[in-house]
Amino acid sequence: MTHTVVLGGGICGLAAGFSLAEHGERVTLIEAQHFLGGLATTLRGETGAGFDFGPHAYHARNERVLNMFKDIASDGFPARAKNVRIKFRGKYYKYxxxxxxxxxxxxxxxxxxxxxxxxxxxxxxxxxxxxxxxxxxxxxxxxxxxxxxxxxxxxxxxxxxxxxxxxxxxxxxxxxxxxxxxxxxxxxxxxxxxxxxxxxxxxxPLVIELFYPPRGAGLISERMAERILRASPQNEICTGALVTGLDTEGGRVVAVRYREVPSTKRDGQLAQLASGTEERGSPYTDFSSEEQRIACDRVASSIPLPALIHLLGDAASNDAKAAAKFLRFRALTIVGLRVKRPTALPAQSIYFTNKTFNRLSETRNYGGSDVCAPDETVLLCDITCDVGDRIWNASADELGRICAKELAEEGFMKESELAESVVLRSTFGYPVYMVGYERAIDTLMKELMRFENLVTGGRQGLYKYVDMDIASEMGLAMADHLLSGTSKRDAIANVPYEDRVFA
Ligand SMILES: Cc1cc2nc3c(=O)[nH]c(=O)nc-3n(C[C@H](O)[C@H](O)[C@H](O)COP(=O)(O)OP(=O)(O)OC[C@H]3O[C@@H](n4cnc5c(N)ncnc54)[C@H](O)[C@@H]3O)c2cc1C
Missing domain, CATH: 1.10.3110 (protoporphyrinogen ix oxidase, domain 3)
Incomplete structure (x- = not known):
């Protein structure tokens, strides 16, 4: 049986692993965090209330992906109309x-x-x-x-x-x-x-119908993982396992190396996503655990593209290493507030131009009826930042107080109603498309063509600003290619650049 190692347990890696496993392939998935879902996860606070990396509502422009979401959540969650606003120059407008x-x-x-x-x-x-x-x-x-x-x-x-x-x-x-x-x-x-x-x-981002599981967005990822494990006793999902290197021989990846790493949860921070290859901001600095090695027939990666090139070590060319350094991510700090009132906002999300946060959302308004107790509500404040800046270094309590004050000024809550503040962080929130980045991507795509049994996909893996549906489609496309037995060159030769779903 062919053995595929999937790097990264976000929704893209899970979709790839899920499709391979359902087709009878052996799958080992390696995820650095102690939970699955990546940016599409739901993490629990001190009372069990659910906090997402910004509310993750499901929608799909692709029929196959929508059917997959519906099949996975067959007990259903109803669609809601999108109700998102923007506050601009003192007035609310549609977004x-x-x-x-x-x-x-x-x-x-x-x-x-x-x-x-x-x-x-x-x-x-x-x-x-x-x-x-x-x-x-x-x-x-x-x-x-x-x-x-x-x-x-x-x-x-x-x-x-x-x-x-x-x-x-x-x-x-x-x-x-x-x-x-x-x-x-x-x-x-x-x-x-x-x-x-x-x-x-x-x-x-103009999508009209949204789906949201009552207990939190992470449900789909949890269920995909269950189905990978149920498909065969040989399948494995290793969490708390940071990929630290890929071994290659003659242009093929023959093994994946990883180390067990501690959880990134601490002091009000529920998680900090990172690849471990960042120059600054990686929570994985203590490499005391022994490096493990898993032999494989092929690799489907969804970890950030620059990290993948780094982990190829000497097998990657100097041009590819330089191109990978050109790619930057904007970091993300989500401030989650558990508030003692049953409802707070007149919309699902509101974008602001003059607050500490860019977007404010109420999970309940997306359909998250059970993310917290009925007399409370969960509010999520999205803040983009840079690793090491004031926002990145601030504590959950400090950011919670700042956001609650700004929310009180808007009349959405009283500061005294704040019951809990948490933060969720990621060094890779958004790919930053700097002038000239297309050249760097071309170099990296050409480089990855040299490794026939290595594919990369997903938001971080292809450095594309996409939603969960397209990240999942990328995972399915990686699996389709691996299952088809065609060469990578043949499989993507006819895919136009913008539609490229793996490389
Ligand atoms: C604030 C925000 C709000 C969003 N809202 C929505 C929404 O409402 N609807 C929607 O459809 N989409 C939304 N998205 C987009 C959505 O989050 C992504 O498209 C999707 O989750 C990407 O999945 P992925 O698997 O490609 O990447 P990720 O979720 O980033 O997964 C990558 C995984 O790789 C792991 N990893 C990294 N390095 C290593 C390593 N060295 N070893 C092992 N593991 C590693 C990470 O821990 C992570 O779990 C939003 C994104 C953001 C930032």
Whole structure:
């Protein structure tokens, strides 16, 4: 029986392992944390209340993935309509913010300037198109400088930690639909599903129906793991096991090395995701445990792409190592609050431009009816940060107090209602698409083609800003390829770059 070692027990690695196991393959999955699910997990606080890495609601643009989620959660969780808002210049708007909404928030003079800017850019685009290198170039030519300066510029700098002039144009192109005045008018007249226009990118966050398990998002990952183990007594899931190296022979990976590592839970911090290869911020610095080695026939990786290259050691070329160093992640600190009131927010999530957090969510409003006691509620504050900065180093108590104060100012709770504060951290929250990152990715994709029995996929493994459905689809695609027996080159030769689901 062919033995596949899966690296990383997030939803991508689990989907790959689950599909291989259900097809009768032997699977060993190695996960650094003491729990499964990666970013799609639900961790428990002191009273058993569930905290996600920001609420993880399920949706799928792909029928196969949606059916897999439904099959795994066959006892069901009902769909809810998406109800997400943005607070901008003192008023609530629908998310994502449309250019019209920004315009509505302006004085007539500013609106006239924005319209003039937009019209000039539209004309310029047709008559004398400019080279678009950065996200700033892309957004300015799409919506004009006034709209860019009011919202996109400052918000992007806050979330990503760098100005849009340093982010690649493709980042904006993939996340922000081109504004056409005609489309904005027709779209604002439509409702529900009909609002999705053909021009939206498949990774765009405009999804109408969401599914959320009553006890927390982690249910799907837990059940996938159970099914991997149930498929065969030979299958193994090793948690608290950090992959520390890959052994290669003649362009094939022949073994995976790992070490047992302690849990990252401490002092109000429920977890800190990390690959162990970070220059700063890795919780895995004590390598006193003995390195173990598992022989394998092939490897499906979902750990961060730069870490995978690092772990290949001398088998990776110097060009690949340099390219891997170019790729950066924005770190993430989620502040979870257990609050003594049954409900707090008028929406599932609200985005803010002027608070410590970027997004505030109430898990119950997504369908998480049982994440905590009925007379309490769980609020999640998403904060992007850099490893080692003030937010990263602050305690759960300190961040809890800051967030509760800002929430009280908005009228969502009283500071005295705060019952518990926790933090969930990850060194890899978001891939940062710096100008020039495409070149680094091309180098790494070519490099990985040299290793026929090694595939990589997932949000971190392919360095793509995707949701759980696409991360799962990537896991299934890795399994499909391994099961097909075709060469990697044949399997991905016809996949266009943007749709690439593994490498
Ligand atoms: C704040 C936030 C909110 C989100 N909300 C949603 C949402 O509502 N809906 C949605 O569909 N998607 C959402 N997403 C996206 C979703 O989290 C991801 O697409 C998905 O979970 C990625 O899964 P993955 O398996 O590819 O990666 P990960 O979940 O990052 O899994 C990678 C795993 O590899 C492990 N690992 C890393 N290095 C090593 C090593 N050296 N050895 C062993 N193990 C290692 C990690 O511990 C981790 O478990 C959100 C993401 C964020 C950041």
């Amino acid at each position: 994502p913010l449309e250019a019209f909404d920004i315009a509505k928030s302006m004085s007539p003079i500013l609106a006239a300037r924005a319209f003039a800017d937009y019209s000039i850019e539209s004309l310029r685009r047709r008559l004398r198109p400019r080279a678009l290198v950065s996200a700033e170039d892309w957004v300015v030519q799409a919506m004009g400088r006034t709209l860019y300066s009011l919202f996109f510029g400052p918000y992007t700098t806050k979330v990503w930690g760098v100005p849009p002039s340093q982010l690649a144009a493709s980042f904006a192109q993939h996340r922000i639909p081109h504004i056409s005045l005609a489309k904005v008018i027709t779209s604002s007249l439509r409702k529900g599903r009909a609002k999705i226009t053909g021009s939206e990118h498949r990774y765009a």
